[in-house]
Structure formats: structure tokens, C-alpha cells
Amino acid sequence: MVGQTAISQLAAAMSDQPAPIYQRVKQAIVSQIAEGVWKARQRVPSESELVSELGVSRMTINRALRELTSEGYLIRMQGVGTFVAEAKGYTAMLEVHNIAEEIAQRGHQHRCKILQLKEIKADPEQAAVLGLSTGQSIFHSLMVHYENELPVQLEDRLVNPQMAPDYLRQDYDSQTPYTYLMRVAPLTAGEHIVEAVLADTRQRQYLSLDEHEPCLLIRRQTWSEGKIVTYARLLYPGSRYKLLGRFKGHG
Amino acid sequence: MVGQTAISQLAAAMSDQPAPIYQRVKQAIVSQIAEGVWKARQRVPSESELVSELGVSRMTINRALRELTSEGYLIRMQGVGTFVAEAKGYTAMLEVHNIAEEIAQRGHQHRCKILQLKEIKADPEQAAVLGLSTGQSIFHSLMVHYENELPVQLEDRLVNPQMAPDYLRQDYDSQTPYTYLMRVAPLTAGEHIVEAVLADTRQRQYLSLDEHEPCLLIRRQTWSEGKIVTYARLLYPGSRYKLLGRFKGHG
């Protein structure tokens, strides 16, 4: 059972602002939904009904409905009709940025100290996170990123040499490893895990941390064309770094 | 300076698959960009040029270009032209979910213990995060969420009573505060901050934590219709909770 057609007083909800018609139609429909006049799963008037009700051509109605569908407000089924979508389960998003850009955007100084940058033989765990076999050559780098001379990130990275053979020969003062990798192997997908951890002794030294200072750990795997390019463990002192995110409903 | 018009061999890139024309046009353009034939900031043929090149009506070309613009591949400027967008700076996203849903999805048992649920007078800090004045009545709730009887979240929440006057009279065994608030005041936007912190003594008791165990703290403000509905501090034991995210490039 799908529900009855919404008896619409849409024409009344149409603003007379100077705006494109398809936008005014969209806005009118959204307001019907927002005000609860049209409820979830309820049927929306058909295109032809809207055409006669609003005195607008079908292509214009179609554009409004199509865009509202791609924005998640409506669901359309060919041969059946158009329906109000379920209220979205919200998905609040957090963006994880490039550290150097982020520091630059704050108008601060970024510096990076390289602690290690070499080829190693993959142990079983390292091989697993890169999708390679134990004993294969891989690249390993370890560096500290500073914001105005205060360490804010310890970057521990494994790189698949097939995807970035010149990784060891780059100048990482001018460009972060991530920026370089993005350029040579444009990422197609990624996955990351954020958690709170304690730093071990070595990590505390590199980051000049007190004992028991909690840290954010971001572990990130990045793919390009179906293969894993790199696995990174990014460790941030909890007192000096926060992730910030905004989100909007529906849209 | 914007660059020269791409000399197009688009017609060759048009697949002859049985698919809508606007989709084949989109695909052809994307492949030109992906293969580097059309580079960032370069000008794309105008709508009328594409009309004659591909023998397709302008409305169809327009739809293809419009959708590619909203997908981030192109940039259009009225009176000027259409251009290939800069390669996207990646934005890796993390989704922050509703705790009860998340636990249910894992097939585990969710339970919630209410420690406090009452009306209070806002102190200056509390008033600030809700966008109200000091001394106004606000609602405060404090609860622990359990996953299979193990505490995983301490939820400390302030609520704007104008936006949810019946907040205190809900049954939070059947529905989380967030679910209820979403229903009565559909959120239009939000902001959150994720950081690593240490729990204080009280918090450690509620969550049965060891001393020095790092925690994830998510502070979140949520808006509805331009007003702040609620401010929440969600504290997660680092050993029992991680944020997981996936992302895709460009698409």
C-alpha cells in the first residue's frame, strides 16, 4: 500500500519571488514536506497534475521533481508515481584534511622533519595492510609535522612501490607525502578509522608529550585503481588537534 | 587567462551503448577529462558547438553539462563559457551515526541508563552553546549507553526548551534523545568537534574506566530553522569505540 495522493494546495505555496520557476516549484514542494502537509511515503501529484495545477510546462515540473529526487526529498518510480521520501537518517560528516593545507589555512607555519625514509621488507602485518605478500619490498616513512614549531602530527606511512616507485626521491619540505601520492596515483577510494589512544614512549618523544596524554589516531588506507597505494597512521596530540565538521540536513 | 577551447573529438568518445543520450554525452566528457585530453581550467566546447558536433538538441547537451557541473567536473559561467574544474582536493568524510542504530546494526543489545533528566537554569557557558541568555530555563540530560551491558557512550546533553518543550516527558528506553529531537525539530545543520581527552573521575565511574584511559569526545551542536536545538557532549572509551569512514574520489 502506498498511500493516497496528496491533495495539494501547492499553488498557494508558490512564492512570487523573482526566481526561476523550477526553483519556486521545488521550494513549494519542500515547504509542503517540511510543514508536514505531505508526509513520508505519501504520493505526490503526478507531473501532468502539477502541470495543470501550476500552469507550468511539463519539462519544468520534471526538472524540479528530478532535482528534488537527487536531493533525497522524493522517490520516483516509473509507471507508479512520485512519493515523499522517508525522513533521512542523518549522516553527519567529518572531513579529514591534508595537514599542511590545514596549517597554511590557519596562517601558520608548517614544517616537517623526516625521521625515516627507506625501503624495507614487509612483515606479515605490513604486507596485509598494503595487500602485498610478506617479504616484498615496500617504502616506509616516518615524519613529524610542526605547526609554528609545535609538533602536531606523527605520520607513519607505508607505501606500495608499484604505485609510487619514486616515493623515496621526493622533497618533502615542499610537498607532503600525501600530496605527492595524490598526484602520481589519483585516489579512487579510501577508508579510515579514528580512535583515541595513548602514545608509546617513542611517540611521546617525537611529539614532546607528557605521559598519559591522550592522542587521536587516524589509520587510513587509500586505493587507486583497485590497488592499495598507502597505509598511514597519523597520530595527533589530543591537546593540540581537533577534527571539526559541519553537516547539513537533507541537501 | 582561461585557456583555449578544447579541440574535441568527442563524437569518437561517445559510446553507442543503448543508454540515454545525456548520459552518453556525460560519459564521453568525463572520459576526455579522465584521459587528460581536456585539462583543468581548459575551456569546453560551448553548448551550441556541442549541439552541432554531436547532432543532439541543446536541452540534452544542457542537461549533461548541468549535471556534470553539480557533480564537480565542470564550472560554468554565464556569458563566459564552460571549463574543466580543478582536480578535487580530496575530502575524506567520516559519518557519525546514531549510537542506538549503530549498535542494533551490529546485532548487539542496546540499553540506556538515565542518570539525570531535569530542567535547570543556564549558566553563562551553557547559555552560550545554546544561543540563549544566562538564567533561562533549559533541559539537561545525562545518560549512559550500553552495548551488550558494556558502557560505550556517556551522553551529556543540553536542550533548548523552545524547540522541544516535551523533552523531559519522553521514554528514552524506546527512543534515543537524538531520535526524538530529530522528529520534533528536523535538523537543518550541525557542527561537531572530535578530540581525544582523558575522562574525569565521575566520567570514569559512569563508564567503568581505568585511570588514564583515553577517550573520544564528540561535541555537537545541532540547528533547526536557524536556532540551536541541542548541544551534546558524547564521550566514548577509546578502547571500545572507533569512528569508521570511507570515501571515494570524484565519483
Place this chain on the structure above:
DNA sequence: AAGTGGTCTAGACCACGGT
């Protein structure tokens, strides 16, 4: 068969930016 959405067209008018 009737109603729905999905697509496409040819032509039109407009607002904008650059010449």
C-alpha cells in the same frame, strides 16, 4: 488500456560578460 515517469526536440526569450 490508461496512467506514470524518462527522455528528447526545436525553438524561443533572457541575463550576463566581453568586444
Place this chain on the structure above:
DNA sequence: CCGTGGTCTAGACCACTTG
């Protein structure tokens, strides 16, 4: 002024679902 994208229309044909 011209060429650009932005919008709108009336009419058409199709594929799909339902009775």
C-alpha cells in the same frame, strides 16, 4: 554588439506498472 549559459515551452515518443 555577439556569444555564452539559464530557462521555459509544447509536443512527442518510449518503457514501465497496474488494473
